Amino acid sequence: MTHSYKILLALGLFFCIATVKSQNLLVEAESFENPGGWVVDPQFVEQMGSPYLMAHGMGEIVKNATTKVSFDKPGQYHIWVRTMNWAPGDWEAPGRFKLKVANEVLEKTLGQRSGWGWEYVGLAKIDKAKKVPLELIDLTGFNGRCDAIYFSTTKEEPPASPKKLAEWRKTVKSETNGPEDTKTYDLVVVGGGIAGCAASIAAAEQGLKVALIHDRPLLGGNASSEIRVHTEGIYGNFERILKMLDTDHYPNGHVDAEIDQEKGITMLRVMIISICF
Numbered sequence: 001m002t003h004s005y006k007i008l009l010a011l012g013l014f015f016c017i018a019t020v021k022s023q024n025l026l027v028e029a030e031s032f033e034n035p036g037g038w039v040v041d042p043q044f045v046e047q048m049g050s051p052y053l054m055a056h057g058m059g060e061i062v063k064n065a066t067t068k069v070s071f072d073k074p075g076q077y078h079i080w081v082r083t084m085n086w087a088p089g090d091w092e093a094p095g096r097f098k099l100k101v102a103n104e105v106l107e108k109t110l111g112q113r114s115g116w117g118w119e120y121v122g123l124a125k126i127d128k129a130k131k132v133p134l135e136l137i138d139l140t141g142f143n144g145r146c147d148a149i150y151f152s153t154t155k156e157e158p159p160a161s162p163k164k165l166a167e168w169r170k171t172v173k174s175e176t177n178g179p180e181d182t183k184t185y186d187l188v189v190v191g192g193g194i195a196g197c198a199a200s201i202a203a204a205e206q207g208l209k210v211a212l213i214h215d216r217p218l219l220g221g222n223a224s225s226e227i228r229v230h231t232e233g234i235y236g237n238f239e240r241i242l243k244m245l246d247t248d249h250y251p252n253g254h255v256d257a258e259i260d261q262e263k264g265i266t267m268l269r270v271m272i273i274s275i276c277f
Contacts, residue, residue, distance in 0.1 A: 023077075024152040026172045027069055027134065029053040030125050037062025038136060041145075042215050048116045050147055055097060057141030064100070066137070068131035072153070078155045079121040081110050082147040095144035100135035102126065111144045118150070120155050126151075183213040194231060195220025198241050223247050224261060233257040 030040045030051040042051035055062045065088075071077075079101070086091040095111040101124045108121045113229075126132060138144055150158050159165045187203045189196045194212030200212045222244070224231040228247040235242050250257040 005213075019269065023071075023073055023075065024150065024154075024171070024172065025069060025071060025077075026198055027067070027149040027151075029065070029136070029146040029148055029172075031065040031201065032134075032136075034066045035048045036065045036067040036136075037138065038146075040102045040217060044214070049162055049169070052145050052147040054146075055095065055138035055141065055144040057138065060142060062138045065136040065146075066133065068133050070176070071126050074126050074128055075153055076123050076125055077153060078156060079106070079124055080118040080152075082118050082150075082151045082158075083111050083113060083145055085112050085114050086143060087144060094140055094142035096139040096180065097144040097146065098137040098139065099149065100133075100137055102132045105137065108219070109139070110146070116147065116158055119223050124151075128196045183211070184210050187211075188213065192216065194221040194223055194242075194245055197245055198223075199217040201244065203242050218261060219245075220247070220261065 005075045007049060026226060028050065030042075032038075032053065035053060038053040038058050040051050045051060053065055081098070081099060083097075085095065087094050093112040096109050097111050098109060099106050099121055104124070106121050106124065108118050108119070110121070134149065136144075136146055137155065139220060159168045186208035187200075188211045189200045191212045192212055196214070199218055200210050203210045205259050206266070214223070218224040223231045230247050231242075231245065247260050248256070250260075
């Protein structure tokens, strides 16, 4: 065997090993195909860098969030889940949950780390490079939180600091710096509370093309069925539009609050171009 051939063989082996070590997959929880009883919570993006899934069951265990992901190659994958214990103390964490990978419930109980960070779950064997089912299994119904799931063939924990994590996310997911599509509007209203909804309706009635940008799944702000602060009060000079958005005072969890919410959203969809993140 010649010296040059040995060098080429060594380089080939090196690149093969490097390729195996570089196998990784980042799954953002908010991208799950079916959130089940979990809800997407985006309001703390500025603090923790990403929306996340939350098991908001008010004490009732919610349905599993499910999705399927594709791996480039089969193999043994180390798994981390970015989560937090939102009420640390001398008691069991209220938002505990488990991860199910390829129909196997992993032993590690998640949601017990104080502050946002990566919890190491363990190893999982991925036999096939086709779509593999993932599930988040709520154990308490008390606001379990899952931001992301990371699979890697090397046991190297992802970055923890917000700045490094943001850059790492872009690298792993190959995110672009700009939007894929741009659109033009006469007026862009940021914030879908009562004020933002009223401004959007007023502008749309004047014939303007309006985009309403909101960071919650429901419009109305504190007056939405999510928070349930009613809006009854003195209207002043603008009662016509405000009455479109008004909400009665319902008991906590009352079904009519949900009906009012849907009625308001339907009305806004008809009148304006609504973009809700």
